[in-house]
């Protein structure tokens with residue numbers, strides 16, 4: 123579904139990743155782990171195509187639908203969006219001018235209920251707690267009909283019950299055939315994944 127071969131990256135000459143190899147398979151979850159600053163977020167951005175590799179190759183079959191949940195969301199917070207609008211954006215895969223169908227609206231309602239943000243629909247993003255904002259962004263990612271979900275520490279700011287809800291959604295998506303690549307620090311969470319890619323500081327890694 124998505125393959126990375128011999129990936130390398132550097133910021134202004136400072137090497138971050140070197141010779142990273144992985145395959146994201148359908149109906150499976152890959153956890154990316156490693157200490158702060160080892161390059162997890164950078165790797166996920168390379169996989170999603172937000173950054174271009176300095177070395178190696180990311181192969182995505184043309185038309186592959188990819189959803190990215192970034193770790194840093196300051197740009198999104200700055201927009202005057204409500205929670206409901208933010209989640210609805212997840213359904214605009216076909217273009218922003220498309221009208222949402224009844225089926226799209228049902229997906230949005232369901233995912234907001236499952237992440238316990240339905241009651242926050244009219245609030246602005248910047249009026250939310252960290253966990254509420256995170257659940258909104260997770261809802262936006264899961265509202266997408268993606269084949270590959272690239273999630274950067276999705277549950278880092280969440281309480282136990284919200285985390286359990288997210289884990290349930292992850293498990294369901296995998297069962298339905300999706301591929302998930304997820305950065306995580308949480309052992310319980312990485313145990314959900316079939317495979318783990320452990321990054322260390324600028325050394326070769328494969329999964």
Ligand SMILES: Nc1ncnc2c1ncn2[C@@H]1O[C@H](COP(=O)(O)OP(=O)(O)O)[C@@H](O)[C@H]1O
Nearest residue numbers: 133134138156157158159160161162163164165
């Ligand atoms: N935009 C950037 N410019 C320069 N250095 C960066 C930038 N983003 C991240 N880095 C550096 O690259 C390294 C990897 O960062 P990151 O991929 O965010 O790691 P992780 O997600 O594993 O904590 C860190 O040393 C970080 O300081």
Ligand SMILES: [Mg+2]
Nearest residue numbers: 162163193274
């Ligand atoms: Mg990170």
